[in-house]
Amino acid sequence: MATMRVSDVMTKRIVYLPSQTPLDEAARAMAEADIGDVVVTEGANLAGMATDRDIVVRAVATNKKPSAVTLGEVAVREIVIIEQSATLKEAADLMRQRAVRRVLVADADRQLVGIIAMGDLALIHETAVSGQRN
Numbered sequence: 001m002a003t004m005r006v007s008d009v010m011t012k013r014i015v016y017l018p019s020q021t022p023l024d025e026a027a028r029a030m031a032e033a034d035i036g037d038v039v040v041t042e043g044a045n046l047a048g049m050a051t052d053r054d055i056v057v058r059a060v061a062t063n064k065k066p067s068a069v070t071l072g073e074v075a076v077r078e079i080v081i082i083e084q085s086a087t088l089k090e091a092a093d094l095m096r097q098r099a100v101r102r103v104l105v106a107d108a109d110r111q112l113v114g115i116i117a118m119g120d121l122a123l124i125h126e127t128a129v130s131g132q133r134n
Contacts, residue, residue: 006091007084009124010105010114014039019047019072023055026071037102037115040075046112048075049102081106084113092121 015038017026026038030052037051050071058074059066081104082091094103095118105114 004088004124005084006082006086006088006105006116007114009088009120010084010116011035011120012114014112014115016041017050017071018042019070019075021071023059023066023069023071023074026050027052027055027066036117038071039104039112039115040071042072046079047072048077048079049104050075051102076100079104081110081112082116083108088121088124091116092118095121 013033013035015029015033015035017029017038017040019040019042021029021040030036030038036053037049040047040050054074054076055066058064059069078098078100080094080098080100082094084105084107086094091103095101101118103116104112105116107113
């Protein structure tokens with residue numbers, strides 16, 4: 001795992017949605033793209049990230065109507081970014097230190113190129129462990 005790079009396992013599909021997007025629209029966009037998160041924007045600026053879990057925990061579970069709540073209301077505003085050339089260990093350490101499950105991935109020019117999730121790291125670890133048993 002330590003020699004693999006973030007770019008080897010990251011999700012390359014990034015969906016950007018404005019902070020004013022209602023949660024029902026955001027959920028449909030996630031379903032259509034088969035992803036669990038979107039990058040939230042305010043104009044040309046990154047404003048945060050929202051996940052399917054954010055929608056459930058911060059809106060649905062509190063009986064808020066998804067069509068009446070916006071991404072801006074549920075998005076996590078702290079943006080954590082890692083370079084695509086970082087190792088998976090560095091990504092795992094960053095997630096642990098910042099207590100996040102997903103990190104945006106940037107190239108050397110600080111342009112977003114993907115997202116890496118804790119689940120991506122777990123799949124790689126599981127594959128490595130099961131490969132060692134065989």
